Structures are given as C-alpha cells and as structure tokens.
Amino acid sequence: xxxxxDPPKPAFRLSQLIYDTRYRSITIQFVALVLMVLGxxxxxxxxxxxxxxxxxxxxxxxxxxxxxYDINQQLVDYNSxxxxxxxxxxxxxxxxxxxxxxxxxxxxxxxxxxxLRLSKNWVxxxxxxxxxxxxxNVPLLIWIILVFAIMIESMPEPKKFRxxxxxxxxxxxxxxxxxxxxxxxxxxxxxxxxxxxxxVASVEGLPAVASGGADWALIGVVLLISxxxxxxxxxxxxxxxxxxxxxxxxxxLQLGILVIPFAIVGLFLGMTVVTPYLKGFNFTExxxxxxxxxxxxxALSLYTGAFIAEIVRAGIMAxxxxxSEAASALGMRPKRTMNLVILPQxxxxxxPPLISQYLNLAKNSSLAIAVGYMDVRATLGGITISQTxxxxxxxxxxxxxxxxxxxxxxxxxxxxxxxxQLRER
Amino acid sequence: MxxxxxxxxxxxxxxxxxxxxxxxxDDVKARGSLNCGVSTGVVGFASPDANGVWEGFDIGICRAVxxxxxxxxxxxxxxxxxGQTRFTALASGEIDMLxxxxxxxxxxxxDLKFEFVGVNYYDGQGFLVPKDLGxxxxxxxxxxxxxxxxxxxxxxxxxxxxxxxxxxxxxxxIETNAEGRQQYIAGACDVYTTDAxxxxxxxxTFESPDDHVLLPEIISKEPLGPLxxxxxxxxxxxxxxxxxxxxxxxxxxxxxxxxxxxxxxxTNNPEVNRLLGTEGELGAMIGxxxxxxxxxxxxxGNYGELFEKNxxxxxxxxxxxxxxxxxxxxxxxxxxxxx
Numbered sequence: 001x002x003x004x005x006d007p008p009k010p011a012f013r014l015s016q017l018i019y020d021t022r023y024r025s026i027t028i029q030f031v032a033l034v035l036m037v038l039g040x041x042x043x044x045x046x047x048x049x050x051x052x053x054x055x056x057x058x059x060x061x062x063x064x065x066x067x068x069y070d071i072n073q074q075l076v077d078y079n080s081x082x083x084x085x086x087x088x089x090x091x092x093x094x095x096x097x098x099x100x101x102x103x104x105x106x107x108x109x110x111x112x113x114x115x116l117r118l119s120k121n122w123v124x125x126x127x128x129x130x131x132x133x134x135x136x137n138v139p140l141l142i143w144i145i146l147v148f149a150i151m152i153e154s155m156p157e158p159k160k161f162r163x164x165x166x167x168x169x170x171x172x173x174x175x176x177x178x179x180x181x182x183x184x185x186x187x188x189x190x191x192x193x194x195x196x197x198x199x200v201a202s203v204e205g206l207p208a209v210a211s212g213g214a215d216w217a218l219i220g221v222v223l224l225i226s227x228x229x230x231x232x233x234x235x236x237x238x239x240x241x242x243x244x245x246x247x248x249x250x251x252x253l254q255l256g257i258l259v260i261p262f263a264i265v266g267l268f269l270g271m272t273v274v275t276p277y278l279k280g281f282n283f284t285e286x287x288x289x290x291x292x293x294x295x296x297x298x299a300l301s302l303y304t305g306a307f308i309a310e311i312v313r314a315g316i317m318a319x320x321x322x323x324s325e326a327a328s329a330l331g332m333r334p335k336r337t338m339n340l341v342i343l344p345q346x347x348x349x350x351x352p353p354l355i356s357q358y359l360n361l362a363k364n365s366s367l368a369i370a371v372g373y374m375d376v377r378a379t380l381g382g383i384t385i386s387q388t389x390x391x392x393x394x395x396x397x398x399x400x401x402x403x404x405x406x407x408x409x410x411x412x413x414x415x416x417x418x419x420x421q422l423r424e425r
Numbered sequence: 426m427x428x429x430x431x432x433x434x435x436x437x438x439x440x441x442x443x444x445x446x447x448x449x450x451d452d453v454k455a456r457g458s459l460n461c462g463v464s465t466g467v468v469g470f471a472s473p474d475a476n477g478v479w480e481g482f483d484i485g486i487c488r489a490v491x492x493x494x495x496x497x498x499x500x501x502x503x504x505x506x507x508g509q510t511r512f513t514a515l516a517s518g519e520i521d522m523l524x525x526x527x528x529x530x531x532x533x534x535x536d537l538k539f540e541f542v543g544v545n546y547y548d549g550q551g552f553l554v555p556k557d558l559g560x561x562x563x564x565x566x567x568x569x570x571x572x573x574x575x576x577x578x579x580x581x582x583x584x585x586x587x588x589x590x591x592x593x594x595x596x597x598x599i600e601t602n603a604e605g606r607q608q609y610i611a612g613a614c615d616v617y618t619t620d621a622x623x624x625x626x627x628x629x630t631f632e633s634p635d636d637h638v639l640l641p642e643i644i645s646k647e648p649l650g651p652l653x654x655x656x657x658x659x660x661x662x663x664x665x666x667x668x669x670x671x672x673x674x675x676x677x678x679x680x681x682x683x684x685x686x687x688x689x690x691x692t693n694n695p696e697v698n699r700l701l702g703t704e705g706e707l708g709a710m711i712g713x714x715x716x717x718x719x720x721x722x723x724x725x726g727n728y729g730e731l732f733e734k735n736x737x738x739x740x741x742x743x744x745x746x747x748x749x750x751x752x753x754x755x756x757x758x759x760x761x762x763x764x
Binding site for chain 1: 513612
C-alpha cells in the first residue's frame with residue numbers, strides 16, 4: 001500500500017535571494033531602499049556638519065525680525081518696519097498675481113492662436129504659425145528682457161509729458177500714460193467710500209476719491225447675488241424647455257439682473273474713474289503697472305500661449321472628421337459645431353497637457369529675477385537671504401512654496417479634467 | 426556578514442566625505458589658485474578690461490593675496506557675484522574670500538558668520554542725479570524713482586533715510602551696477618544710489634559725466650573691506666596681513682619701483698626688513714614663504730599705488746584720498762606693526 005505524501009518543501013536557502021525570481025525582486029527593492037536611505041542620510045549629515053562648521057544654527061526666527069527694505073509693488077500693506085515674513089508674503093502675492101494674469105492671458109492667446117492656425121484662410125494660419133514657432137523656439141528669458149528693454153529704452157520719460165507743448169502725451173483721451181517707468185491706467189474710486197474719504201484729492205478742487213476693501217467687498221457680494229439669480233433664471237428656462245419644447249428668451253432679464261443692482265450700488269458709493277496725472281517726478285493716482293510686471297506678464301503669456309496654441313490645435317485635430325460632418329448633417333452652423341461638438345471633445349485631449357503649461361508658467365515666473373520684479377524669489381529668496389544669511393531656511397521655504405503652488409494648480413486642474421473626461425456609464 | 430561590513434564601510438566613507446575641511450589655506454594651495462569673489466563690474470574697483478583681464482582696486486587685493494600664497498598674481502579665479510549671491514557664495518565655500526565693496530556691519534560679522542579682515546576703502550552712500558532734474562538736496566527727492574541694488578546695506582539705508590525724513594520714493598530693484606547704469610541713463614529712474622565711490626566710478630563711464638551730480642548728502646558710513654568665513658582664523662590672518670602689508674608698504678615707503686632693491690638685502694629699517702622677509706620669520710608664522718609680502722606688494726604695488734592707479738585723481742574716476750589717506754596724512758588707513 002502506498003501513501004500519497006506531499007513532496008517535501010525545500011528549505012529556504014540564502015542563495016534564493018539572488019537566483020530565485022520570487023525573492024529576487026524583494027532583494028533588489030531592499031537594496032535600493034537601503035541605498036536611498038543612506039544617500040539621504042549622507043546629504044542630511046553633510047548639511048548638519050557644514051552648518052556646524054560655519055557655526056550656524058537652523059531656525060526660522062528670522063521671519064519675525066524687521067525686514068528693513070522696501071518693496072515697490074505691494075498688494076497688501078507693507079513697510080520696511082514689518083517683518084521678513086510679511087515681506088515674503090508680499091512677494092508671494094506678487095508671484096500669484098503674475099502667475100494668475102499670465103495663465104489667463106496665455107489661455108486666451110493660446111486658444112485663439114490654436115483655432116486660427118487651423119483656419120482655412122492662408123494668411124491667418126501662416127501668421128499664427130509664425131507666432132507659434134517664433135515664441136516657442138526662443139528662450140523665455142530673452143523675451144522677458146526684450147520686452148523690458150523696449151519699455152525702458154523706447155518709451156518716453158514721465159517728464160516728457162510736462163509743459164505746454166509736451167513731447168509725449170497720454171493715450172485713450174488722456175486716460176493712460178505709457179512711460180519708461182511703466183504704464184499708468186485709471187483706477188476705480190468711490191466718492192462715498194465705506195472706509196471714509198481719507199484719500200488725497202486727485203486734482204485741487206475735486207473731491208477726494210478713496211478706494212477701500214469694503215467697497216469692493218460690497219460690489220462683489222452684489223455681483224455674486226446677481227449671478228446666482230441668473231442661474232435660477234436659466235434653470236427655469238431649461239425646465240420650461242424640457243416641459244414645452246420652447247425656451248423663453250431671457251437675455252434681457254439676465255442682463256438686467258446683472259447690471260441694475262450693480263449700477264445702484266455704484267451710484268450709492270459714488271463710483272468714478274480716477275485718471276492718473278503728473279505730479280512731482282512721476283505720475284500719481286491710477287494703477288501703476290511697472291515695467292517689470294509688464295515685461296514678465298507679456299513674455300510669459302506670449303511664450304506659454306504659443307505652447308497652448310499647439311495643444312489646442314492638437315486637441316481639435318484629435319476629434320474625428322466624422323464628428324463635424326455629422327454635426328453639419330444635422331444642420332448645425334460651423335460656430336455651434338465648434339462650441340457644442342468639437343471643443344467639448346477636444347477638451348479631453350487638451351486639459352492634461354494644459355496643466356503642465358500652467359505649472360511651467362507659475363514656476364517660470366521666478367525669471368522675475370531678470371527684470372527686478374519683486375516676487376517671492378526676490379523678497380524671501382533674494383533680499384531676505386542676503387540680509388539674514390539664512391540661505392538654507394530661505395531656499396527650503398521657497399522650494400516648499402513653489403511645490404505647494406504647483407500641487408494646488410494641478411489638483412484644481414485635475415478636478416476640472418475629471419469633469420471634462422468622457423463618463424462611461 | 427560581508428554585506429554588513431560593506432554597508433558599514435560605506436557609511437563611514439559617507440560620513441567622512443561629509444565633513445567639510447576647515448583649512449582653507451591648505452585647500453587653496455592644493456587647488457593651485459585662489460577663488461576670489463568680486464563684483465560683476467564696477468569700473469575702477471573690479472571690471473574686466475578689453476582683453477577680459479580683471480583689473481581694479483578690489484582685484485588688486487585678490488591678486489596680492491594670490492601672490493602672497495603662490496608668488497603668482499595670476500593664480501586667482503575671479504568669481505563675479507551680485508549683491509544677493511555674494512554671501513551665499515562665500516558661506517558655501519564657492520569662493521575663498523570676497524573683495525567686493527562689501528560694507529562691514531555688525532550682523533554680517535556676527536550673525537552671517539563672516540570675518541571682515543579690515544577696511545580697504547572708507548565710503549558713504551550718496552545719490553547721483555542728472556543736473557537737469559533741478560534737485561540740490563536729497564531731501565527734495567519726495568516721490569522720486571530710485572535705482573537701488575538689492576541685498577545691500579545701501580538698500581536698508583535708503584529705506585531708513587526716506588522714512589526718517591518722512592518722504593516717499595519708488596524703489597527700482599536692480600541686480601548689478603551695469604543694470605543700474607542702463608536704467609539710470611534711460612531715465613527709468615531719477616536717482617541712482619550706492620556707495621559714493623561706486624557712483625563716481627559709474628559716472629566716469631557716462632558719455633557726458635558733467636551732466637550728472639552727486640548730491641551733498643552722504644547718508645551712511647560704508648567701511649568696505651575684504652571678508653572670509655568664520656571658523657578659519659589662519660586663513661583670515663593670511664588675508665588680513667596681506668592687506669596690512671600693502672598698507673604698511675605705503676607707510677614705510679616701499680613701492681613697486683624700489684621693492685627689488687629693498688628686498689635684496691637687509692636695510693637699516695628693521696620693520697621694512699621684517700615685512701620683506703630679510704629679517705625674522707614672519708612668513709613662516711602664517712604658513713607662507715619668507716618673501717610673501719614682497720610678492721604681494723609686487724603684484725600691483727602698495728595700497729597708495731593701487732589707489733592711484735585704479736581710482737585716484739589721475740584716473741577718470743578721480744577720487745581723492747580723503748578718509749582713505751594714510752593716518753600720517755590725516756586719513757584713516759592704518760596698519761598694526763609688523764613685529
């Protein structure tokens with residue numbers, strides 16, 4: 001009689017770690033992990049050792065001490081007696097401003113150029129090709145410096161606007177001054193400002209015109225309510241369309257909901273346009289768009305716009321020809337075909353590479369160093385480091401800021417991407 | 426077992442590699458050249474000539490140190506630094522010393538962990554304006570646009586000056602002197618402010634220097650001098666005493682013209698003999714050759730010669746000695762004795 005027994009399990013041998021494919025991958029991963037930990041340990045150890053040799057400690061206390069330097073472009077209140085942390089915050093806001101402005105303009109330019117490059121009009125499509133290839137193939141830094149140099153070297157000095165027969169004059173019926181120190185544009189002011197009228201009168205004899213946060217908040221709230229109301233109107237017409245097949249005309253209602261409350265609040269606050277004028281060495285009042293901002297904003301937008309144009313073109317071309325033919329067969333006009341059939345499908349192809357263009361733009365804004373734009377690299381990563389000698393801490397904070405900014409941009413865009421993706425049911 | 430020995434060895438190797446060497450003089454000697462941080466270009470102080478050879482008053486200090494160590498005033502790599510990058514470059518060891526019109530301040534000496542070895546130029550911050558601006562005092566500059574190099578003491582002084590006088594200004598931050606010059610000439614700023622010596626040097630490069638004036642206010646003390654890292658006093662001594670040797674040479678009448686004659690044989694002035702190594706062992710005390718000071722002085726002359734050749738009254742920059750005259754002539758330039 002024979003009994004069936006399991007074959008004896010071979011004992012585990014050390015050599016299996018290398019020669020047995022079941023264990024080899026674990027061995028490799030383990031070795032890689034150990035090497036990585038050692039590598040990081042070496043870097044940290046090196047840093048600690050070198051800091052000790054220099055007699056430096058590692059702390060972030062410098063962020064609380066007075067900065068001592070001035071920043072020209074401030075979106076929040078700042079003076080040289082405030083802390084390095086506040087200066088860093090001013091820089092962060094400046095970075096965010098140029099990144100936001102850049103993303104918006106680059107998208108507008110890119111989408112326009114991308115669509116136009118597919119135009120059947122030979123001149124238009126060639127022109128767009130020249131734009132795309134020209135901007136894509138020259139380094140961004142050169143565009144930034146070029147715009148900056150043009151602003152400084154070829155625009156008139158503010159003093160040229162002076163006198164009975166000035167050499168230069170303001171454009172747009174004396175509302176905008178283009179100088180070699182930047183562009184001054186009119187601002188919105190409020191003669192009945194909620195925050196009081198502490199502002200200096202723009203021209204002697206005229207009432208003082210202030211512009212406070214409370215005024216803008218009120219206007220924002222009113223506009224928000226209007227938009228929500230418009231949403232209700234639209235939802236109602238959609239319901240009626242589904243019930244009756246007929247969509248009521250509501251555009252005048254929507255326009256009214258948007259404009260009338262805004263106009264009432266504007267009248268109440270005494271909303272008015274404040275024009276810049278020459279006083280002393282420079283123009284005053286109005287909004288001062290400095291050369292550095294203009295150079296950076298324009299160059300970033302045009303450069304990134306060229307890449308976005310190609311992405312948009314690729315996205316549109318990825319939608320099969322049959323889609324637009326089918327839309328035409330249904331009797332849709334070309335514009336509706338583009339808006340309702342082609343673009344929604346193209347978005348799926350466009351959005352993922354668009355995210356990386358936005359990320360590029362946000363990070364490329366640190367090229368501000370070339371034109372002295374006071375972004376976070378210039379305040380925290382430049383002057384603060386130089387004044388306090390906290391290179392390591394400053395650079396770590398700077399890196400963490402850009403990492404966080406990029407992660408936020410990509411998570412917002414990924415959310416948008418998920419919404420435009422094809423939903424399979 | 427073998428593996429653990431291997432990793433153990435690797436760890437030890439990693440740790441020893443991480444320890445930075447503190448003996449800068451040995452590093453410099455082993456490398457065969459001195460890495461000297463200078464400015465990106467201020468005529469008279471540090472700028473490359475038409476052939477790309479660096480020259481100037483600060484360059485003279487670098488060359489003197491290189492000559493003291495190697496006997497060769499060309500054994501030096503010049504590393505251009507901006508106001509923002511200079512301290513990082515020095516702290517990280519990218520450069521061995523910094524000779525870049527850098528102001529000696531308390532916090533730089535203590536908190537930033539640097540060691541100023543002396544003062545080679547006593548300066549103060551001034552304002553350069555075009556004559557047709559019609560301004561005669563810095564206090565008339567309310568609302569003016571001011572070009573200012575970032576990361577400098579002048580930036581902080583400027584902020585303080587305008588705040589104390591309760592007037593406003595619009596700062597235009599710039600990285601280098603060349604940028605400041607370009608923006609100032611184009612009229613993108615009304616005023617250019619930095620150390621008065623730097624303003625004089627910059628003005629000398631204008632097409633018509635006479636159309637621009639320095640305002641009378643000097644708003645700060647700016648003692649400029651070479652500096653090294655904390656923690657290596659031997660290296661600090663080499664740079665300090667090279668500077669002192671140049672100063673003493675002027676005081677003792679040792680010039681590049683009579684240097685060979687005086688160093689050939691002991692003279693009847695014992696301090697000259699100790700300085701030039703014909704008596705005593707001063708060179709060995711700081712780890713250099715006996716004729717280190719001869720080489721340093723031979724590189725570009727003594728302090729006074731360097732001054733006259735690069736920024737003195739005979740040059741387009743035309744700076745008077747003023748505070749930077751010898752102490753024997755009413756100035757502040759003074760060296761401890763060589764003994």
